[in-house]
Amino acid sequence: MLLSIVIFLPLLGVIAIALLRGLGATAVKGIALGIGLITFIISLGLYIEFNADTATFQLGGTPIEWISSLGISYHIGIDGISLWLVLLTTFLTPVCILAAWDSVEKGLSGFMMSLLALETGMLGVFCSLDLFLFFVFWESMLIPMYFLIGIWGGERRIYATIKFVLYTMAGSALMLVGILALYFQNGNSFDLTTLSGPFEHSDLLFLAFFIAFAIKVPLFPFHTWLPDAHVEAPTVGSVILAGVLLKMGTYGIIRFCLPLFPDAAEKFTPLIVTLAVIGIIYGALVAMVQPDLKKLVAYSSVSHLGFVVLGLFSQSSAGLQGSMLQMINHGLSTGALFLLVGMIYERRHSRMIVDFGGLSKRMPIFAVIFMIVTLSSIGLPGLNGFVGEYMILLGSFVQGAFSKVYVVFATAGVILAAVYMLWMFQRVMFGTLDKTNENLPDLNAREIVVMLPLLLFIVWIGVYPKPFLSKMEKSVELVVTKVQTTEPAMGRLEKQKPRDPKLALQGTQYIQHEKREKEAEQ
Amino acid sequence: MPIEINWQLLMPELVIALTLIIVLVFDLFDAISKTILGWMTIVGAGIALWVSIQMHQADRVGTQFNEMFKVDSFSLFFNIIFLVSTILVVLISMSYLDRGDRKQGPYYLLILLATLGMMLMAAGNELIIVFLGLELMSLSLYVLAGYFRESPASSEAGMKYLLLGAFASAFFLYGIALIYGGAGTTSVPKIAQAITADDKSPLLLAGMFLLVVGFGFKVAIVPFHQWAPDVYEGAPTTIAAFISAGPKAAGFAAFLRIFMEALPNLQVEWSGVLILLAMLTMTVGNVIAIAQTNIKRMLAYSSIAHAGYVLIGLAAANDDGISSAMFYLLIYCVMNIGAFGAVILAKTEDGESLMISDYAGLGTRKPLLAIFMSVMLLSLAGFPPTAGFFGKFYIFKSAVGAGHIWLVIIGAINTAISAFYYLRVVVTMYMREPEEELEFSPYASTLVVGLILAVVGILLIGILPSLMLTPAQNSVF
Numbered sequence: 001m002l003l004s005i006v007i008f009l010p011l012l013g014v015i016a017i018a019l020l021r022g023l024g025a026t027a028v029k030g031i032a033l034g035i036g037l038i039t040f041i042i043s044l045g046l047y048i049e050f051n052a053d054t055a056t057f058q059l060g061g062t063p064i065e066w067i068s069s070l071g072i073s074y075h076i077g078i079d080g081i082s083l084w085l086v087l088l089t090t091f092l093t094p095v096c097i098l099a100a101w102d103s104v105e106k107g108l109s110g111f112m113m114s115l116l117a118l119e120t121g122m123l124g125v126f127c128s129l130d131l132f133l134f135f136v137f138w139e140s141m142l143i144p145m146y147f148l149i150g151i152w153g154g155e156r157r158i159y160a161t162i163k164f165v166l167y168t169m170a171g172s173a174l175m176l177v178g179i180l181a182l183y184f185q186n187g188n189s190f191d192l193t194t195l196s197g198p199f200e201h202s203d204l205l206f207l208a209f210f211i212a213f214a215i216k217v218p219l220f221p222f223h224t225w226l227p228d229a230h231v232e233a234p235t236v237g238s239v240i241l242a243g244v245l246l247k248m249g250t251y252g253i254i255r256f257c258l259p260l261f262p263d264a265a266e267k268f269t270p271l272i273v274t275l276a277v278i279g280i281i282y283g284a285l286v287a288m289v290q291p292d293l294k295k296l297v298a299y300s301s302v303s304h305l306g307f308v309v310l311g312l313f314s315q316s317s318a319g320l321q322g323s324m325l326q327m328i329n330h331g332l333s334t335g336a337l338f339l340l341v342g343m344i345y346e347r348r349h350s351r352m353i354v355d356f357g358g359l360s361k362r363m364p365i366f367a368v369i370f371m372i373v374t375l376s377s378i379g380l381p382g383l384n385g386f387v388g389e390y391m392i393l394l395g396s397f398v399q400g401a402f403s404k405v406y407v408v409f410a411t412a413g414v415i416l417a418a419v420y421m422l423w424m425f426q427r428v429m430f431g432t433l434d435k436t437n438e439n440l441p442d443l444n445a446r447e448i449v450v451m452l453p454l455l456l457f458i459v460w461i462g463v464y465p466k467p468f469l470s471k472m473e474k475s476v477e478l479v480v481t482k483v484q485t486t487e488p489a490m491g492r493l494e495k496q497k498p499r500d501p502k503l504a505l506q507g508t509q510y511i512q513h514e515k516r517e518k519e520a521e522q
Numbered sequence: 523m524p525i526e527i528n529w530q531l532l533m534p535e536l537v538i539a540l541t542l543i544i545v546l547v548f549d550l551f552d553a554i555s556k557t558i559l560g561w562m563t564i565v566g567a568g569i570a571l572w573v574s575i576q577m578h579q580a581d582r583v584g585t586q587f588n589e590m591f592k593v594d595s596f597s598l599f600f601n602i603i604f605l606v607s608t609i610l611v612v613l614i615s616m617s618y619l620d621r622g623d624r625k626q627g628p629y630y631l632l633i634l635l636a637t638l639g640m641m642l643m644a645a646g647n648e649l650i651i652v653f654l655g656l657e658l659m660s661l662s663l664y665v666l667a668g669y670f671r672e673s674p675a676s677s678e679a680g681m682k683y684l685l686l687g688a689f690a691s692a693f694f695l696y697g698i699a700l701i702y703g704g705a706g707t708t709s710v711p712k713i714a715q716a717i718t719a720d721d722k723s724p725l726l727l728a729g730m731f732l733l734v735v736g737f738g739f740k741v742a743i744v745p746f747h748q749w750a751p752d753v754y755e756g757a758p759t760t761i762a763a764f765i766s767a768g769p770k771a772a773g774f775a776a777f778l779r780i781f782m783e784a785l786p787n788l789q790v791e792w793s794g795v796l797i798l799l800a801m802l803t804m805t806v807g808n809v810i811a812i813a814q815t816n817i818k819r820m821l822a823y824s825s826i827a828h829a830g831y832v833l834i835g836l837a838a839a840n841d842d843g844i845s846s847a848m849f850y851l852l853i854y855c856v857m858n859i860g861a862f863g864a865v866i867l868a869k870t871e872d873g874e875s876l877m878i879s880d881y882a883g884l885g886t887r888k889p890l891l892a893i894f895m896s897v898m899l900l901s902l903a904g905f906p907p908t909a910g911f912f913g914k915f916y917i918f919k920s921a922v923g924a925g926h927i928w929l930v931i932i933g934a935i936n937t938a939i940s941a942f943y944y945l946r947v948v949v950t951m952y953m954r955e956p957e958e959e960l961e962f963s964p965y966a967s968t969l970v971v972g973l974i975l976a977v978v979g980i981l982l983i984g985i986l987p988s989l990m991l992t993p994a995q996n997s998v999f
Binding site: 066067068069070106107132135136137139140142143146147150151157158161162165166169170173174176177180181183184 | 885886900905906907911912915916918919922923927930931934935937938941942945946949952953954987988991992995
């Protein structure tokens with residue numbers, strides 16, 4: 001019940017704004033912020049109620065029959081994986097509403113309605129346990145995002161928004177076929193909790209799902225929509241896009257691709273990890289040469305998400321937990337970066353790095369916050385980015401199911417991140433102050449209030465990540481067991497000791513080989 | 523031998539026939555306002571709709587006239603589709619026609635006649651009856667397409683439709699003749715008995731293909747679709763809405779009845795053809811729609827593409843396939859009439875705005891109109907939570923169930939392609955600034971009522987598909 005309230009309260013806000021829009025701009029903003037905050041507070045209840053001792057889905061209540069003749073039900077619930085993405089969503093939305101307080105010039109009520117409708121769509125994606133319901137939310141969240149970019153975006157907004165929608169739809173078209181094929185193999189049911197493999201044509205099914213998610217992540221070479229969408233989207237749109245929407249892709253991988261098709265996942269791991277590493281390095285290199293701040297941050301997203309995918313396919317508990325944590329971290333730090341870029345853009349109406357320089361003299365508060373966020377994005381120890389990246393690299397290197405060479409190359413991405421971020425910071429903040437920038441005001445109280453919660457979590461996760469990791473542990477381990485071997489008992493044994501990836505791979509294959517031989521004998 | 527007639531079974535048809543006569547008589551009196559005729563049509567169709575729903579729920583079925591006329595839940599469900607379409611079309615027509623120089627009486631009369639023809643087609647259990655219904659419907663439509671005699675475009679549309687439609691009818695009739703030659707009967711159940719799995723005479727196969735051609739013309743399947751864009755563009759917009767909705771459903775009703783009930787033993791032969799036609803129809807319709815700048819032509823190509831989606835259900839040829847085609851036709855009719863209705867609503871002083879670029883800035887200047895149009899287009903594109911999403915989903919599901927994975931993949935990719943041109947209109951309305959300020963006429967209340975009904979229906983069925991899904995699933999022959 002609590003979960004349903006969290007999902008649909010923002011939708012209620014949409015209706016409330018539609019009815020009360022006549023009351024004026026302040027009322028609309030007030031309603032939106034109020035709804036956003038209440039949703040966040042209620043979602044904290046989820047955190048408290050959540051039982052971390054089990055990997056099962058919880059807090060969803062009993063499924064309600066929706067379209068009974070097709071075996072479709074309204075079935076929701078969260079585990080340690082979705083809990084964090086739900087919280088990230090409910091956390092970022094009020095931050096975004098507050099950040100957009102003065103920057104929306106036209107159609108304010110439509111803007112807030114889109115933002116809240118988007119929140120419902122995203123929450124629904126993370127909480128659905130019915131494949132049909134999942135797909136409905138997955139598709140319906142496209143429309144508010146389409147309007148957010150298309151109406152309130154920059155100059156090439158129409159191109160960007162159509163590209164975004166078409167890329168996503170092309171991917172989801174394949175996923176729809178995959179969902180339907182699973183339905184018939186699952187005894188005519190869309191229920192995710194009853195799905196268990198092995199499935200026929202699991203390679204194709206894996207790809208049908210994976211491509212849809214890879215476009216969303218976006219994994220190289222499906223990433224081309226992302227810079228366009230980010231650059232043209234309004235600040236808040238970029239924050240939501242980077243903060244939550246991209247996570248729908250990685251969430252899909254961890255929720256569907258890995259546990260449902262472990263064999264196929266293992267088969268495609270070399271290819272996917274190669275793409276992830278290319279994404280890490282390519283994203284970083286392209287980010288380095290961007291003259292536009294927002295584009296730089298956008299390409300850094302491609303690089304960061306490459307790390308997440310790398311960790312997801314490492315088949316190790318540490319790698320997966322690191323990926324989960326890095327999803328949250330990326331939402332916080334990249335979201336914060338987009339907000340900061342938006343704040344400077346509102347003052348100067350330019351995002352070109354060459355237009356700035358020496359800003360730290362005029363805007364000390366801005367510079368301090370920017371510094372912290374930059375360091376968090378680079379992965380400085382003591383801030384959140386470090387923990388996530390470290391766990392991913394450690395997990396992949398020590399226990400990873402692929403060659404260590406990948407990890408070596410991925411680590412280069414960490415260094416490159418330092419290069420492009422610090423270089424950018426230096427060019428914007430230090431040096432001589434341009435005359436046109438002399439009158440830029442520093443952050444006002446509202447903007448500081450927007451940034452503070454983000455900074456709080458950036459430091460918190462960096463210093464003491466345990467509360468975050470402990471809630472997701474069981475659920476992540478369940479995924480790892482499912483991936484490592486189709487035989488759960490063996491998987492648990494395997495996990496006890498750190499293993500040489502080559503040996504482990506042979507081990508897993510050996511078990512499967514033996515199993516097959518036994519079956520053949522029978 | 524006297525024929526026993528069960529009048530109760532014929533109630534929907536009788537109500538429409540009676541309404542027809544009443545409209546005909548009242549049209550003679552110059553003193554009354556002609557808008558009354560429209561309301562009479564709505565009331566008549568409404569009663570027939572209510573009766574059909576009652577009969578469907580009570581499962582009151584049976585055959586009439588030596589099994590030539592079959593009332594079953596299948597035909598009753600299609601009656602619901604036709605009557606809903608007719609009511610919506612009349613609602614969007616009333617203000618459109620209400621200009622001093624236009625005769626309204628014959629318009630409603632012909633719409634009722636066409637509706638009667640459609641109902642005959644759905645209930646025809648005999649190829650000749652189906653043909654009679656088809657002709658009754660088609661002849662009325664030819665006249666309606668050319669109804670605005672003062673407009674050259676309308677006259678051209680009527681003439682073109684008549685010529686090509688006559689060809690199609692000839693193909694259809696020839697197909698019937700050949701099937702009669704092969705099976706020795708024109709009765710649907712008897713044909714099924716006459717064709718055994720190992721005895722497939724070339725006559726039957728040729729007849730079957732000719733029927734595909736005839737139906738292909740009527741429901742505008744590629745490569746028999748050439749007439750549709752020209753006719754839709756030239757015909758009065760309300761009639762374009764009408765032609766794209768009810769008659770298409772009627773064509774599919776007879777298509778389903780004949781192919782599933784009379785020719786099931788030829789399924790091996792026709793399912794391959796239908797799969798090919800479905801792929802062609804979806805792809806050609808959607809790809810050409812992208813290039814259109816006139817919204818009526820765009821909707822014409824879109825309606826061609828939608829015939830392709832329905833064909834997927836036919837090609838699947840299982841129970842789910844049939845009920846998904848029926849479900850889809852119902853919501854397709856509502857959303858397509860709604861889309862055309864929104865086009866009519868966007869009327870300026872010097873006529874309708876037919877170029878997509880005219881819609882720039884409607885999102886802020888005419889918010890209600892923009893919302894109507896957006897809901898319809900998003901539903902046509904198949905976005906949740908509209909009914910169009912579930913309709914497509916169900917069709918795809920039936921085809922995956924029948925093992926036609928590739929057909930579904932093509933269909934799903936087509937959905938993504940179609941999103942491009944539907945969204946382009948939405949983009950124009952909400953995201954572009956108008957180049958010139960067009961003066962739009964005030965809304966007509968009947969039109970707005972019709973559109974509200976369509977929007978509510980689309981959203982309601984989208985959120986609670988079971989409302990119409992269960993009836994559709996219970997209506998499979």
